[in-house]
Amino acid sequence: MKTKEISKQRLTSDLLFLSTEEEEVEDVLSNILRDRSHIDETLRLASEENAAENYHAAIQKLRKIYHAAIKPMEQAYKYNELRAHEISDGEITSKPMVLFLGPWSVGKSSMINYLLGLKDSPYQLYTGAEPTTSEFTVIMHGEKTRSIEGIVMAADSSRSFSPLEKFGQSFLEKLIGIEMPHKLLERVTFVDTPGIIENRKQQERGYPFNDVCQWFIDRADLIFVTFDPTKLDVGLELEMLFRQLKGRESQIRIILNKADNLATQDLMRVYGALFWSLAPLINVTEPPRVYVSSFWPYDYAPDTSRELFKREEISLLEDLNQVIENRMENKIAFIRQHAIRVRIHALLVDRYVQTFKDKMSYFSDPDLVFKEIVDDPDKFFIFKSILAKTNVSKFDLPNREAYQDFFGVNPIGSFKSLSAQCSYSSGCLLDKIEKAITSELPGLLSSINPGKAPPGLSSCEATGCGDKPKNRYRKN
Numbered sequence: 001m002k003t004k005e006i007s008k009q010r011l012t013s014d015l016l017f018l019s020t021e022e023e024e025v026e027d028v029l030s031n032i033l034r035d036r037s038h039i040d041e042t043l044r045l046a047s048e049e050n051a052a053e054n055y056h057a058a059i060q061k062l063r064k065i066y067h068a069a070i071k072p073m074e075q076a077y078k079y080n081e082l083r084a085h086e087i088s089d090g091e092i093t094s095k096p097m098v099l100f101l102g103p104w105s106v107g108k109s110s111m112i113n114y115l116l117g118l119k120d121s122p123y124q125l126y127t128g129a130e131p132t133t134s135e136f137t138v139i140m141h142g143e144k145t146r147s148i149e150g151i152v153m154a155a156d157s158s159r160s161f162s163p164l165e166k167f168g169q170s171f172l173e174k175l176i177g178i179e180m181p182h183k184l185l186e187r188v189t190f191v192d193t194p195g196i197i198e199n200r201k202q203q204e205r206g207y208p209f210n211d212v213c214q215w216f217i218d219r220a221d222l223i224f225v226t227f228d229p230t231k232l233d234v235g236l237e238l239e240m241l242f243r244q245l246k247g248r249e250s251q252i253r254i255i256l257n258k259a260d261n262l263a264t265q266d267l268m269r270v271y272g273a274l275f276w277s278l279a280p281l282i283n284v285t286e287p288p289r290v291y292v293s294s295f296w297p298y299d300y301a302p303d304t305s306r307e308l309f310k311r312e313e314i315s316l317l318e319d320l321n322q323v324i325e326n327r328m329e330n331k332i333a334f335i336r337q338h339a340i341r342v343r344i345h346a347l348l349v350d351r352y353v354q355t356f357k358d359k360m361s362y363f364s365d366p367d368l369v370f371k372e373i374v375d376d377p378d379k380f381f382i383f384k385s386i387l388a389k390t391n392v393s394k395f396d397l398p399n400r401e402a403y404q405d406f407f408g409v410n411p412i413g414s415f416k417s418l419s420a421q422c423s424y425s426s427g428c429l430l431d432k433i434e435k436a437i438t439s440e441l442p443g444l445l446s447s448i449n450p451g452k453a454p455p456g457l458s459s460c461e462a463t464g465c466g467d468k469p470k471n472r473y474r475k476n
Helices: 002-032 037-043 050-076 089-093 108-116 150-155 162-167 209-219 236-244 264-278 306-325 327-359 366-375 382-390 400-409 429-448
Strands: 097-101 136-141 146-149 175-180 189-192 222-227 252-256 289-292
Touching (some): 037 306, 050 089, 050 429, 097 108, 097 209, 108 189, 108 222, 146 150, 150 175, 222 306, 252 306, 264 289, 327 366, 327 382, 327 400, 327 429, 366 400
Parallel strands (some): 097 222, 136 175, 222 252, 252 289
Antiparallel strands (some): 136 189, 146 175
16 A cells, blocks of 8 residues: 555646646747737737728729629730730739749748747748748638648639649649638738759749749749758859849848847947848849848847847848738739730731731732731831820830730731721620729729828829720710
């Protein structure tokens, strides 16, 4: 009996010791882990749901305008075959996309884990000192936490990832989606990318890595290009990446991560070395904003610039919040810019059609006549006539060579002139798209910002509406 009592006492003491040890470990971890309350405050994640309802209502209006006024012109003049960028319902209704790019093991995945609070959760992104992320990982909102294969994501037409099928099955096997219920993911989607490895050839990835990056870059609202103090060298793959970022400088933010690993003086030297490395790659008057901090769940290292790092982190969060709050305005601006390009394309095709009809005679060879027009459009004032009549900027015109390829696939006889694209019931296609550009889209923009007057887009002078074709079926 005494032996049993002694063993019970030992067991009890061991359990007490273990529980005390676990409590001490939790206390130590709580002291090591960084407070995340400022993330929710800065991103306003506890805001009311009325804003979300208004956002969804505006999205449905935007979708209706696109399908009624813009898409019919796209289809009539096969704009998607010129630009190879088809706008789907999934892209219109999609949330803002934040893209993470940069060399391997610079903290891209750790930063996403930190922003979403995924530390020690089953779905935290794997991190390590070696190259760990070999897939394109899309983290998005869902009713429950689950992972989705790339093949399923591409097959789902309600999402915006269907066009990724063109990169082949090998890429889809490297595409992973993670859905989880999270307040931040209700407003934004994160995309984690494989790290750039300079000593590996692109062909070894098994899919067109640069083309896939370009697809995501074209659709990203904010692009975080991440570095750390040990990886500042610029190789061929990183140089190619910055070429792909040309024209998107307003969306680029440079992050110098793991800054608390350095003393203040060393950090200043590394900061200068980063600008020195990137200067030849970013040829703009105003360079992108650079954030210097350490983005991961643990506290800053002692004897470092804690206050500076905290302010930098809050500035980055405010930058991210600005993108989230302006998501509707950005989407309307994107659709309007797309509508202007579609309209310019339709005007050019109409000009080609009219010139072809004017030059044709009874004895003419149609193939030779049209070849002459396509090979030398300036001889027939195709592009100059559009500039003269519509006030379109010459910088917005597509390349002349692009129309040689376009008409090589699409015979000129398959297109009607704009004046023939009218009906008694629905009116003219050109009238619809010009109304969308000059009235409906600016009106939608002013409705979501009642305090702001819409920009000067209500007149044809702003967009160069030019001559409108008359509706042959409507009496004046």
